[in-house]
Amino acid sequence: MKSADLCPRFETGMELLSKRWNGFIIFRLLEGSQRFSELESSLPISGRLLSERLKELEAAGITTRTVYPDTPVRIEYELTEKGRALRPVITSIKEWAEKWVNSEELDSMNQ
Amino acid sequence: MKSADLCPRFETGMELLSKRWNGFIIFRLLEGSQRFSELESSLPISGRLLSERLKELEAAGITTRTVYPDTPVRIEYELTEKGRALRPVITSIKEWAEKWVNSEELDSMNQ
Numbered sequence: 001m002k003s004a005d006l007c008p009r010f011e012t013g014m015e016l017l018s019k020r021w022n023g024f025i026i027f028r029l030l031e032g033s034q035r036f037s038e039l040e041s042s043l044p045i046s047g048r049l050l051s052e053r054l055k056e057l058e059a060a061g062i063t064t065r066t067v068y069p070d071t072p073v074r075i076e077y078e079l080t081e082k083g084r085a086l087r088p089v090i091t092s093i094k095e096w097a098e099k100w101v102n103s104e105e106l107d108s109m110n111q
Numbered sequence: 112m113k114s115a116d117l118c119p120r121f122e123t124g125m126e127l128l129s130k131r132w133n134g135f136i137i138f139r140l141l142e143g144s145q146r147f148s149e150l151e152s153s154l155p156i157s158g159r160l161l162s163e164r165l166k167e168l169e170a171a172g173i174t175t176r177t178v179y180p181d182t183p184v185r186i187e188y189e190l191t192e193k194g195r196a197l198r199p200v201i202t203s204i205k206e207w208a209e210k211w212v213n214s215e216e217l218d219s220m221n222q
């Protein structure tokens with residue numbers, strides 16, 4: 001196996017972060033717990049895809065889903081300790097991007 | 112546009128890192144410049160895919176490609192200043208993964 005000398009833990013971490021929208025969902029939840037509808041309105045993805053990603057993040061031990069028996073029922077998502085431990089990762093990506101992503105790149109993204 | 116309040120620079124940074132194998136290529140190049148064949152033998156991907164990723168990373172200003180007129184010709188890839196500035200990102204992912212990715216997750220990846 002050619003990947004034998006790659007750190008398999010790093011590989012698992014990269015897999016998680018490299019799944020599209022996971023970084024943004026974690027970014028949002030670092031601000032505090034959120035209802036599904038709050039997450040949905042802050043991200044440019046469908047409710048279905050968001051729901052899928054949240055299930056995967058829950059399965060990976062990154063987020064929890066709590067149902068509060070209010071009327072109507074309130075469902076909140078928040079980061080676990082493992083999820084909150086991603087703060088330095090998200091912060092370092094943010095700092096790098098603020099310093100190094102130039103306006104040309106932003107323009108080409110908006111096309 | 113629903114994503115209006117997402118930081119567009121963070122979005123561009125995440126796009127770059129979330130493209131599969133980019134993290135690993137940068138991880139490798141943080142150790143120093145590498146020939147194409149060295150990168151190829153350290154990653155579990157085809158030469159064609161590696162070449163594609165390296166072209167994209169070069170276009171994004173993350174890597175450079177230098178041709179040395181030896182016999183046979185020697186081509187080396189290395190990180191630019193913008194690329195080397197990703198060290199804290201890669202390091203924080205590595206540290207998070209070492210602490211938080213558990214053996215069950217590693218087992219499920221190997222299946």
